[in-house]
Amino acid sequence: MINAKKQAWISCRSMSRATQGRQERFTGGLTRFVAAGATVLFSGLAHADELNMTVGVTDISKQVYDLHMQIFIICCLIGAVVFGVMFWSIIHHRRAAGHEAANFHENTRLELAWTIVPTLILIGMAWPATNVLIAMYDTGGEDMTVEVRGYQWKWEYKYLDEDYNRTFSFFSNMSTSQDEIQNRSNKGEYYLLEVDKPLRIPTNRKVRFLVTAEDVIHAWWVPDFGIKRDAVPGILNELWTIVDKPGVYRGQCTELCGKDHGFMPVVVEVLEEEEFDSWYAQELEKETVRVASLSKTFTEEELMAEGEAVYTTFCASCHQANGQGVPPVFPSLVGTPVATGDRDEHIRLVLDGVPGTSMQAFGKQLDAAQMAAVVHYERNSWGNNMGDVTQPRDVIAVQEEQ
Amino acid sequence: MDSQAQHSPAQQGIKKTIRQTVLIVFGMGLFAWALIPLYDLFCEITGLGGKTGGPYVYDEATVAPDTSRLVKVNFITNTNQGMVWDFWPGKGGVRVHPGELKEVSFFVKNTTNRPMVGQAIPSLVPVSATQYFHKTECFCFAQQVLQPGEEMEMPMRFIVDRDLPKNVQSINLSYALFDVTESFSDLVSVGGN
């Protein structure tokens, strides 16, 4: 069934690509709507996973699912009785059916009953809910701790360690291309739910997440783990999970956080323990190499390639892939004083940002090598032909001189 | 306009109603502002928000360490809202006995070419441990003024209360460093001279 549906999706997508016009797109959409409607109708419960809450892969998420189903079924039963009585009355107590109105308008016993019985049902609902909640709040005894930080509009994951030198962090940006979003190319399977670097955690270990934010309030949610928590600037929130099944689990930011709120997915890759440990060791190794690279000299090609990658990830959502920006909010970089003026000023601007505008200070998100590459790229792209070369040491020099 | 109407019962009732309703409006308006101290009080009592309190004055007699327990205290440092300073803890975490006075260091460096003022805001989880975490000295009690390129070591001394709930085995304390140069521009000019 899923395949049939995907097929419908793909065929219509190619149709809309072939035709382009809005009219045709609408027709394509309609075709898809009919196909999809038919699929939904015929698949019924086979599609329960798409119609209902995810069962998830943790003990907590399964408990939450069970709770959700219990409450849902109770509501359905109450609904069936209440609406049943109502529609029975609507059918039988019509004037058209010749029914004469009775005269009663109160009944103390009945009214007491329908106050007390719902209260009892609610107590029955609250009992299991309380137990699940207490289980969720048992945050002690973790095996490892990861700090999760929300930024406009990406996540940073920091693996904490008692030895601060073994702490490392990275940013996780959405990797779906602007072409897919702007409908210039096909949308991939994990459209909007894919990142350049997912959070990695091991199976069978209790992982504590400390959730916070850099700027505004975000919310970190992994439906398959049954956990969601607001990321509030200046405040630490905690969550935990134990996952026993390796896999890739996807979620999204769920608190409105500005322009690209819809474009900051959460992707967590759960690895087998040994696999995780070797990845973790490698990351620590890379961290050492990265620190060392700050004193290296790169070729212009290397700078351009790295610069384009950094630009696409950190800059393009505002300044656009072509550097033209969206004036006046997001200024153009083409031929403008910053990108074609004094280089050190340019570096300083990217390092420190422009207070009071959307231009963030990238000094702590980018290391000197990335910073050098992106400045080089901006000064030598889209017709900006400054011809100068920016190396990590130049960035460090600007930092030092400050 | 009509003296008879003005003294009629309905008129008087309406005036009374207006007085009462306006009183409610003002009362609720005041209540909205009173929510601020009330909320702070509430946070202090419950530890909500993980706001650790001000300087703790302790009696040496009561601080005998409980050597039967070891609690892990992790330190997390962040800079917020575009704050560009480097900010890091000397140690990512330490293990302490409840009741033991411990000193740790944090480091901060102004990487810009202008004098700036920073303010660190603490937050602690689990919130149930907040009221058992006492700081006798902390850089977060005041603002930090740093000259361009200046680096500073900042000590923080704390005691985990012996009454810390038994189920708490680790405490996570975070400091979020904010740029408050604009609000404390007087500090910068004083420091700059």
Added chain:
Amino acid sequence: MSEVIHADNHDHDDHHDHGPDKGLARWLFTTNHKDIGTLYLWFSFLMFLIGGVMALIIRTELFEPGLQFVNPEFFNQMTTNHGLIMVFGAIMPAFVGLANWLIPMQVGAPDMALPRMNNLSFWILPFAFGIMISTLFMEGGGPNFGWTFYAPLSTTYAPDSVTYFIFAVHMMGASSIMGSINIIATILNMRAPGMTLMKMPMFVWTWLITAYLLLAVMPVLAGAVTMMLFDIHFDTSFFNAAGGGDPVMFQHIFWFFGHPEVYIMILPAFGIVSHIIPAFARKRLFGYDSMVYAVASIAFLSFIVWAHHMFTVGMPLAGQLFFMYTTMLIAVPTGVKVFNWIATMWQGSMTFETPMLFAIAFVVLFTIGGFSGLMLAITPADYQYHDTYFVVAHFHYVLVPGALFSIIAAVYFWFPKWTGNMYSESLGKLHFWLSFIGVNVTFFPQHFSGLAGMPRRIPDYALQFADFNMISSIGAFIFGFSQVFFIYVIIHGIRKGQAAKGRQWEGARGLEWALPSPAPYHSFTYPPEVTDEEAHA
């Protein structure tokens, strides 16, 4: 106070007893409760259409995955303004309009207690909304932080226009407070002799309680936006963590206002439905006393449940449990109301004119919204529902087929009393069925997309949500179209409708039906006699 009209006030120097002025001046300077009610109703309808266009822009963008029509920045402005306009511009003024029209007639008074203030509280609104909508055309755009405007997105990170937004909210608040004072003053002091509190019509009762809720929470909202203003312009730190403030505190203050606000938008609806169902079942309202107590206890509970909007914000366990239990408790009085309506229908002699159809749809669909509300109250499950389309589905089920359907039902029900004409029953029924289908096609699939994991307030979505969103968008256009059709039904009724009788609905009770149709410009110059027959309407 000289404007207060008293039954034996013969000393008139102006138009009060002579019918309306002519032309624009009638509407600008009117102190007549019916004129002001009419102004409120048309204004709210205009706002409903503007908010509706915004909703359709949202649904158009969400028709398919990918960005097609608007950019994310504008999308956020649309979701924000759609919410603000529908809540403060459409639903609330519509209920105030109904209160203006109906309360003096239902309590047997000649007019509202404070007619001049009544004029002022209406005429503030067009300016407030004019300011708010104009922010959309300012540099940097209008409010884009959601109708809940959480700090610091609405303070440190807000567009410059936020100051105008704050000003507009202050004006709306002032208007609501004045309106409420007027309604309370009228109900408490201007009832006809013999109409004791426990003989008041349900609509009057629900509005009395609603007005007190407004008085209690509007100053809190004003306080919240004033604190925002201070944070933005005067360098205070109420909600800014850097200066020792707390962004979470904003949410507590907002929802302390916000949850009673939700009931402000539904209690008068309960009142309306409690008039319509007995009228068409030809049977007295079942359990009048318990209805009154249920409304009062819902109003009380609304002050101690606010943090259920904030389950994911990180509260201590005890707080989560407290707010879960109190929220679940609301189901009890709400259930009592639904059971009472059904008991009213039971053994009645029902006919199904347009108002009755809307009222029955209200009972069914509002109850569905109540069920999803109960599910949302369960904290552990709420972690999965929170800020997804499940929440969107929930509150649209209580606000659209809830509050809005009750307003439409009220318009059809009292239309003959207001205009003296009958609307076309067949057009009305067509309007009902189009609306009923549209509302369900729009909002029912949103339960599924929410459960499947689609966050709210996003301009673009992953592919697995595509089907539900497309269905939802089609439903939205059906619903939008059917409300345009509503205008036609209304105008057709005003122009070509057949003359209505004083008591157009044979089962209708209440003093307003004792008046001729259309109701005279001044309702009751002499206090009417409150018979048992007309009481408990």
